[in-house]
Amino acid sequence: MECGDPQARMPQLHETETHRCLVASIDDQGACNMDPNSLAGTDAIMAELRVRFRAINGHFDTLAKCLDTLEGRTDCHKNHLDAAEGRVSDLEDGSVQSLKRMEPMEKL
Structure with missing residues (x-):
């Protein structure tokens, strides 16, 4: 898989080529569509995703769906990731109104 250089955008993701390919897969193809047999250290990958999206409370569920995809259990599409980033x-805006407006992740 051609991963480009996601390092330029996310310098904290540098542990392994697998990490870089995973991030490139999400950013460039918009889906978590990597071969689970090629992955190593899924706990480390999940930790890196948590850092990248600064996931909060239930919003981390979207990232869990991505890891499930890598294990072949479900699909994870770009709109889910976009929605998580928006939330x-x-x-981060600190708006109480924003918090009240948010829908549960299950509705995505």
Whole structure:
């Protein structure tokens, strides 16, 4: 898989080529579509995803769906990731109204 250089965008993701390919898969193809047999250290990958999206409370569920995809259990599409990023942005704004407006992740 051609991964490009996701390092330029996310310098904290540098542990392994697997990490870089996973991030490139999410950013460039918009889906978590990597071969689970090629993955090593899924706990480390999940930790890196948690850092990248600064996931909060139930919003981490979307990232868990991505890991499930790597294990062949479900699909994870770009709109799910976009929605998670938007919700995290709302939380970072510190707006109580944003928190009240958010729908549960299950509705995505």
